[in-house]
Amino acid sequence: QEDPPTGVSGAPTDNNIMIWNAVIFGPHDTPFEDGTFKLTIEFTEEYPNKPPTVRFVSKMFHPNVYADGGICRYLAKQME
Template sequence: MSVTSSSLRLMSDLRAIKQEPPEGCSASPVSEDNLYVWNATIFGPEETPWEGGIFSLRLQFSERYPEKPPRVRFTCEMFHPNIYSDGNICMDTIQDKWSPCHNICTVLMSIQSLLTDPNCSSPANPEAAQLYTKDKAAYNRRVRRVAQRSVDNC
């Protein structure tokens, strides 16, 4: 494998996540010979409807990382205002507000934070956004079911 600035950065990110893993998150390359595709896991934050859930993601990096953000999507069932039905995430940190100062740890922590603090003004899932704003108790019940099923499917 040739050493590029993107692969050097990904190796640095991997070292960082192994040495100081962010609370409630983990990630690593899918295989040793490809640094550009990672699997990640986010655990549902405690004392939220997401608690106890184990949510899997796939991160795909380009040769232009860290200048360009990774493509990040959930590979498990999700019900959230900012997550499309295909698992893609609508979040400015990995879109128009991306900065090379972000790394895999900050991306995962931002996604974990998004779970409990959705942005309903630009929803990827209008049904979830409407339920969140109109009937939070029903939204929380639906999220609890998703969190409980995530444990069975991991």
């Protein structure tokens, strides 16, 4: 597996190493192709024992992404 995966980019904000901005570019041959999706990733002092909070800033229609940009908790649990 690539680290980071192809089409994903992220970096910490200028003033807080615990908050990152990230971008996912929509994969080819998917409904998200040509899309650019911005996210925020918030780490806590408990990382890596507790996963970061990930939230889409870009509006998107996906069954596992809530209207406020939050990701379905079931999926988040799968990433732990």
